[in-house]
Amino acid sequence: MLGSSFAVRTDEDPRYLRQLVSFVEEKVQxxxxNMGSREPLRSAILSSILIADELFQERMKSERAEEATDRLIQFLDEELP
Known part of the structure; x- marks a missing residue:
């Protein structure tokens, strides 16, 4: 990754780890x-920010869906005998 090798110990399936690495490499690429240059540290930092943004956006979507579900359950509990 970014011209470096890493040894990673994990209980996860190696295929899963390869998927993660591939995902990050695609972001870096x-x-x-888009930058038109290869600055590994800058690319890694910007990629990390983009990945964090995606994570936070998905968390917000999940929270909104959970809130909507809770409201629907509350409505049904109040309206159904």
Missing amino acids: RIEE
């Missing part, structure tokens, strides 16, 4: 293509 897109950043480098």
Whole structure:
């Protein structure tokens, strides 16, 4: 990754770890293509920010869905005998 090798100990399936690495590498590649240069540290930092943004956006979607579900359950509990 970014020209470096890492030894990672995990209980996860190695295929899962490869998927994670591939996902990050794709983000880094897109950043480098958009920047027009290869600055590994900068690319890694920007990629991390983009990945964190995606995570936070998904968390917010999940929270909104959970809140809507809770409201629906409350409505049904109040309206149904």
